[in-house]
Amino acid sequence: MNMLQLERMKNDNGFIAALDQSGGSTPKALASYGIPKEAYADEAEMFQMVHEMRSRIMKSPAFTKERILAAILFEKTMDLKVDGKYSADYLWEAKGILPILKVDKGLLDLENGVQLMKTIPDLDALLARAKERHIFGTKMRSVIKEANKTGIKAIVDQQFEIGKAIAAAGFMPILEPEIDIHMANKQAAEAILKQEIIEHLKALDANCQVMFKLTIPEVDNFYEEIIQHTNVARVVALSGGYSRKEANEKLAKNHKLIASFSRALTEGLNVDQSEEAFNNLLDESIQSIYDASIM
Template sequence: MDKEQFDIMKNRKGFIAALDQSGGSTPKALALYGISEDSYNGEEEMFTLVHEMRSRIVTSPVFSSEHILGAILFEQTMDRKVDGLYTADYLWEKKRIVPFLKVDKGLDAEADGVQLMKPNPDLDALLARANERHIFGTKMRSVIKSANREGIKKVVAQQFEVGKQIIAAGLIPIIEPEVDIHSADKAESEAILKEELLLALDALNPDQFVMLKLSIPSVDDFYKELIAHPQVVRVVALSGGYSREEANEKLTHNPGLIASFSRALSEGLTAGLTDDEFKTKLAESIQSIYDASIV
């Protein structure tokens, strides 16, 4: 684990850019960027186009460590290059932005009001490659649909079991048990989730550290105990379907919680923008998310 990168993630002001749309969400991300599905053939062309989109974002002069602490990459992005460097090396060496990798393989079918992560038998091999590519940490997502205690217990147990495997590989896991923002009992789900997370965090050894990525809570400042926990490097928030404006507004009511936005970060960015237009829109987006993250 890189001590300088750990210190940045623990202590510096800013937010995390999520650039980790995967196979299932890439067509939607490209469509929002102004590239329709009928304009490319097959996965290879699709991933090349999305890498061009991500490269345009990360090479922009406004995408800098002044506002951005880290960036979460998709596996394909990790294995591709930006300006002749592997993406993680470009982020760190050129921008001083800490690289993370999405490592989950998607979601299982809903059961007990939740969607667990699909089995990931090749994780150790992926973590070895992540280390070769100079990745600092990982991210993995589950989804909570309703306030089912047994289901939420399973989500947290699975996340921390895999999290310990990631810690053993020398990486910092971002544990992401997303609560669906459209859930009828979202606040109740968050109350159960916080209890279970605190139990799991208390069971970690003093040298085991995690990050948490959570939906912006229904009750203001609800995650302060998680933010203050000694085994937690940082607690970050997903936009979860809110517009950027709405997500930013909600974030300002949660001191210490910082953004890790994907769709909300790239909102309004399209392939047809000139470089100056693209830079201006991206700068506005970054500044607004940063301002909401340093409250």
């Protein structure tokens, strides 16, 4: 692992831009950007259009290392180029922003109130490619929909098992056991999740560093014990469907919890905007998320 990059992730101010919409979420992301399904004929055209959207964001003068620590990339994005450089190289060499790769392959059906990750086939081969593409870390998502102890334990077990393998391969793993913001007993689920995470952290090797991407909690600073843990490089928050305004307000109440927003980051951006209008809106969005992240 690049120690300069690790120190930046652990100590610098800023937040993580999530630009990792997968095949399932890309049509919705493009629609929000003003590109309907009728505008592309197949998956190849769809991914090309979303790469153009992501490239426009990355190349914007508003997208700077002073406010953005890292960007999460979809696997296809890792193998595409921005201004003649592979996406990860462009982020780090041109922008000073750490490249992170989404490695999960989607979710299983609901069981015990949760959706575990599908098996990640050929993870070793994917990590080997990520090393060639100069990726710093990885991210993988599972979802909690009920305060079910059996299900939540299964999610944390799975996240840590794969996360330890990723860390052993030289990457910073971001474990993302997302709690659905719409669930009725969200606070109870957070209590179970926190306890499971702490128990797993106790068993980690002292030299193993991980990160977490968690839903903003109902109780302010609820994850402080995790944030302060010696095995934890950083804890970031997902917007989870909240508007940017609401996500920022909630985030600002949680000390040292920083953003890793996707929909909240790109809210309001449109393919037909002039470069000036696009960059100005992105600048306002980035500044508001940065301000909430350093409270």
